Amino acid sequence: MTGHAITLRGDGWPATYGAEAQPRMGFFTDTSVCIGCKACEVACKEWNRVPASSQGFTGESYDNTRALGADTWRHVAFVEQRKPVGAADGTESLVDVAARAEAADRWGLQTYQDGDGMRWLMASDVCKHCTHAACLEVCPTGALFRTEFGTVVVQPDICNGCGYCVPACPFGVLDRREDDGRVWKCTLCYDRLKDDKEPACAQACPTDSIQFGELDALRERAGARLERLRDAGADQARLYGEDPDDGVGGFGALFLLLDEPETYGLPPAPEDPVRDVGETWAAAGAAALALGAALVAAVFGGRR
Amino acid sequence: MSAARPELGTTRLAERPGLPGRDRPDASPTPYGRPVIKQPTWTWEIPVYFYAGGLAGAAAGLARLAELRGNAVLARRASAVALAGAAVSPALLTSDLGRPERFLHMLRLFKVTSPMSVGSWVLTGFGTAAGAGAVDHALGGRLPGGRAARTAAALLGLPLASYTAALIATTAVPAWHESRRLLPFVFVAGASASAGGALTALAPPAAAAPARRLAIAGALAEIVAKDRMERGLGDLADAYRSGPAHAAGIGAQACLAAGALAVAAGGAESRRAAVAGGALLNIGALLARLSVFKAGFASAADPRHTVGPQRARLAAAGGGATGGRAPRPRG
Numbered sequence: 001m002t003g004h005a006i007t008l009r010g011d012g013w014p015a016t017y018g019a020e021a022q023p024r025m026g027f028f029t030d031t032s033v034c035i036g037c038k039a040c041e042v043a044c045k046e047w048n049r050v051p052a053s054s055q056g057f058t059g060e061s062y063d064n065t066r067a068l069g070a071d072t073w074r075h076v077a078f079v080e081q082r083k084p085v086g087a088a089d090g091t092e093s094l095v096d097v098a099a100r101a102e103a104a105d106r107w108g109l110q111t112y113q114d115g116d117g118m119r120w121l122m123a124s125d126v127c128k129h130c131t132h133a134a135c136l137e138v139c140p141t142g143a144l145f146r147t148e149f150g151t152v153v154v155q156p157d158i159c160n161g162c163g164y165c166v167p168a169c170p171f172g173v174l175d176r177r178e179d180d181g182r183v184w185k186c187t188l189c190y191d192r193l194k195d196d197k198e199p200a201c202a203q204a205c206p207t208d209s210i211q212f213g214e215l216d217a218l219r220e221r222a223g224a225r226l227e228r229l230r231d232a233g234a235d236q237a238r239l240y241g242e243d244p245d246d247g248v249g250g251f252g253a254l255f256l257l258l259d260e261p262e263t264y265g266l267p268p269a270p271e272d273p274v275r276d277v278g279e280t281w282a283a284a285g286a287a288a289l290a291l292g293a294a295l296v297a298a299v300f301g302g303r304r
Numbered sequence: 305m306s307a308a309r310p311e312l313g314t315t316r317l318a319e320r321p322g323l324p325g326r327d328r329p330d331a332s333p334t335p336y337g338r339p340v341i342k343q344p345t346w347t348w349e350i351p352v353y354f355y356a357g358g359l360a361g362a363a364a365g366l367a368r369l370a371e372l373r374g375n376a377v378l379a380r381r382a383s384a385v386a387l388a389g390a391a392v393s394p395a396l397l398t399s400d401l402g403r404p405e406r407f408l409h410m411l412r413l414f415k416v417t418s419p420m421s422v423g424s425w426v427l428t429g430f431g432t433a434a435g436a437g438a439v440d441h442a443l444g445g446r447l448p449g450g451r452a453a454r455t456a457a458a459l460l461g462l463p464l465a466s467y468t469a470a471l472i473a474t475t476a477v478p479a480w481h482e483s484r485r486l487l488p489f490v491f492v493a494g495a496s497a498s499a500g501g502a503l504t505a506l507a508p509p510a511a512a513a514p515a516r517r518l519a520i521a522g523a524l525a526e527i528v529a530k531d532r533m534e535r536g537l538g539d540l541a542d543a544y545r546s547g548p549a550h551a552a553g554i555g556a557q558a559c560l561a562a563g564a565l566a567v568a569a570g571g572a573e574s575r576r577a578a579v580a581g582g583a584l585l586n587i588g589a590l591l592a593r594l595s596v597f598k599a600g601f602a603s604a605a606d607p608r609h610t611v612g613p614q615r616a617r618l619a620a621a622g623g624g625a626t627g628g629r630a631p632r633p634r635g
Contacts (some may be wrong), residue, residue: 050328060336065505067338079335138474140421141409161402163345166419167475167604174339181402262611263335267341268615273474275418275482280484281416287488288462291362294496294525298518299369304511 017148024150025193027202028218029124029251030112031264032229032237034209036062036122040074043204047189048073051177061120061169068125068266070177072187074201075263079121097158106232123257123264124201124210127152127173127186128241130272131249135185137274143183150215150252151188159183170248170270188253215252221258234258240266247271324619333611341476343601344496349400351586351597353393354468355590357427358495361461362518364434366499368458370514371451377511378503380441385502386457387438390431397427418472421491423464425606430464433457472600478610479543480601490596493529496522498589501563504571505582510577516571519585522525524562525591527557540609543599559588565591 044050053071057183058064061078068075129175133152143158154174160203161181165174175187189199198205202212210220222239229237236259241251247270261268334340344350367382398407410424433456439449447453469491473484480487500519504512530553534541544553563584570577603609 077335108574120415134476137417138420139420140424142413158409159403160406162420163402164418166342167344167477170341170476174340176345176402201457262333265338265340267610267614267617273476277417277474278485280470280473283485284463284466284488285491287466287469291465291496292365292462292487294518295362295365295369298521299366299373299502299514303374303513303519304375
């Protein structure tokens with residue numbers, strides 16, 4: 001029960017850490033080289049001792065994990081798409097297709113496409129460690145906090161399972177573990193960061209689809225990678241979460257996607273709901289005053 | 305082979321014209337119809353608390369004002385209702401926690417970005433004040449500061465009735481977040497209907513005129529405000545037009561209208577009409593909370609609710625192709 005000041009929007013990071021402040025660390029998940037091996041899911045579970053999730057068969061491609069949640073802090077999405085490619089729909093010459101294939105090969109663009117035009121998109125999803133993190137802002141106990149690395153972590157000894165962060169997250173990352181009662185999510189391996197180690201998922205990733213490092217350096221790397229992929233013909237490739245002016249102030253874990261975010265089950269323009277809290281409080285205040293006026297009118301506005 | 309393979313954009317959701325899917329209104333924008341956000345973990349205690357907190361908050365105000373007007377009978381009974389609501393509310397909230405023994409962690413800090421944090425303090429203050437006010441009544445007015453405590457309860461009761469709307473509006477659930485301007489008015493109207501209804505039923509008709517006025521006004525305001533709130537949601541209003549939210553909404557309207565009629569027609573003369581009307585109004589207010597609560601679950605589960613408005617904002621901003629950025633219309 002240490003002293004806490006009133007927490008306003010913007011949690012004061014990194015100034016609050018003084019000399020202990022660290023550069024902001026994060027992930028860059030380059031989905032163009034993801035091979036869907038799920039080593040990240042397994043490494044995360046093992047290191048963080050996350051309980052087993054559903055063992056069922058979903059029939060949804062090779063994805064039996066489905067979504068991030070209390071027991072899934074990395075989730076590899078498998079998306080099957082039928083997309084016409086170049087020559088197949090007659091828009092490109094065979095020379096163009098060959099040149100593009102060579103470029104794609106050279107830069108390691110992994111989108112599996114068989115003869116009938118089916119392609120697989122694979123992407124390892126994770127907590128975005130938002131700059132404006134709704135989960136942290138609405139947490140009434142202070143269990144969610146921003147670490148010296150700028151990441152967002154739940155303290156299991158504080159969380160009382162109120163569940164407010166669950167619908168507050170614009171990505172559906174957090175959930176309550178039913179037999180435990182508390183909320184859990186990716187910690188960006190806070191314990192490993194303290195020991196100068198990279199997070200378990202990044203270390204386990206065999207293709208470097210998951211890269212860990214200082215966020216500023218990752219942004220640069222992501223930008224360069226995007227240019228190369230665009231050159232290789234991936235014209236739908238885009239960065240997701242790199243814009244500090246987006247609705248959550250940019251992600252601490254950014255992505256390179258090969259299609260629209262919703263294709264992967266991600267929100268196309270996520271927003272921190274707390275950015276509207278001023279307007280919401282104003283409405284709640286006005287409603288409270290209206291109730292007061294109604295009560296006065298009811299009591300004094302007629303016979304006793 | 306290819307016919308059996310599920311493809312993106314072909315997962316059928318309930319037909320909901322108006323919300324953009326890929327190429328059909330019933331097609332999911334996400335793979336396999338998966339929701340983008342999580343449904344709340346909250347269970348039945350929460351809508352019941354929304355009702356009980358509103359009832360208690362409005363009853364405390366009614367009590368103090370009736371006391372000022374010299375209506376001691378109404379004041380005492382309304383104080384008792386406020387105390388009952390204040391007693392039951394923390395129990396409901398604690399029971400919904402994943403770790404109920406840690407309920408005091410709610411008071412570790414105070415933060416205005418968290419309506420739940422603000423609400424925990426408001427409820428704590430309200431409960432203390434309502435308790436002290438009731439003790440003072442029981443001691444025949446001999447508790448020092450008893451009247452001040454009842455004033456405090458009356459004042460804290462106002463935000464107690466409206467903050468719960470701010471709480472659910474400050475989530476990523478589209479049907480809740482997009483109704484943030486009107487939802488608090490829906491909630492305080494329901495609080496008026498329930499408190500007015502309860503005191504119409506519990507106080508002798510001769511002393512209950514203010515309660516009847518409050519009950520009728522609250523019921524009408526609730527019906528009108530909730531309808532306007534739903535219309536204001538546009539395409540998202542379908543969360544209120546099917547399933548449990550729809551059923552509860554229809555039930556709420558019927559009970560509120562019938563209750564208001566019973567109170568208006570016979571509440572002043574017949575105790576039986578007053579009790580029936582008051583009960584109907586309270587069932588109606590509870591059902592209205594339940595309708596809002598359930599609509600949020602339906603909205604969170606539908607990926608079109610999450611993706612549709614975001615795509616619309618991107619299109620309005622002219623940045624539809626790249627994604628990720630949505631400067632928002634303000635004002």
